[in-house]
Amino acid sequence: MNLKRGHFTLNNKKRNRFIFRVITLSLLAAAIVFTIYSGFAKEKYNVLKVGDYAPDFALVDLDGIEHKLSEYKGQGVFLNFWGTWCAPCKKEMPAMGRQYEVYKDQGVQILAVNIAESDFKVRTFAEQYGMTFPTLIDKTKSVMQTYNVKPLPTTMLINPEGKIVRIITGEMSESDIEGYMEEIKPG
Structure with a gap:
């Protein structure tokens, strides 16, 4: 019975580690996507300043x-x-x-x-x-x-x-x- 309990505990630890890793990787992927999107958004809307030609509209x-x-x-x-x-x-x-x-x-x-x-x-x-x-x-x-x-x-x-x-x-x-x-x- 102790073996089963120990085996069960070991599986829980592995499962928890796996979940932690998936969450961590998901957060990193989201941060990378956000950084890339922000870079494109900044390029799309350059900040206008004195001396620039006013964009036509x-x-x-x-x-x-x-x-x-x-x-x-x-x-x-x-x-x-x-x-x-x-x-x-x-x-x-x-x-x-x-x-x-x-x-x-x-x-x-x-x-x-x-x-x-x-x-x-x-x-x-x-x-x-x-x-x-x-x-x-x-x-x-x-x-x-x-x-x-x-x-x-x-x-x-x-x-x-x-x-x-x-x-x-x-x-x-x-x-x-x-x-x-x-x-x-x-x-």
Whole structure:
């Protein structure tokens, strides 16, 4: 009887060791897969920086008109990423609208890119805050990912040659907005 008990104990030890090894190897395999996936994801979305050319994109505005960034070459572009729920976005939209009225005829355009909200929410917000500049919706978040936008609001200043000259995260005052538009105004 002791032999059987000893034999049974030995089999339990072997079984436990086997289970421990399988779990350890599974965790190592998962870590390797995660590391490889992270490497590909980093390569896919390179971090943009000042001096880089702004990647082209095409998004549709609230009137169904497609806007391509490349169509604005030769003009300064104030590319603003925002959300209806974002308190700083609510504060800066009226100031952006006032400065847009001053600078739009001087070659500075605003493209306001909403991050994946419904047309109804965006339209209601745009009407409430008097947004007269193109208001686009990034329904798939592909532009947000391409531009590595993390916090909202984030604004990219793009010069007439298509290069990013400044990246601003967080709320801007009206005097900030005015200065930034001067910075990207052509000629």
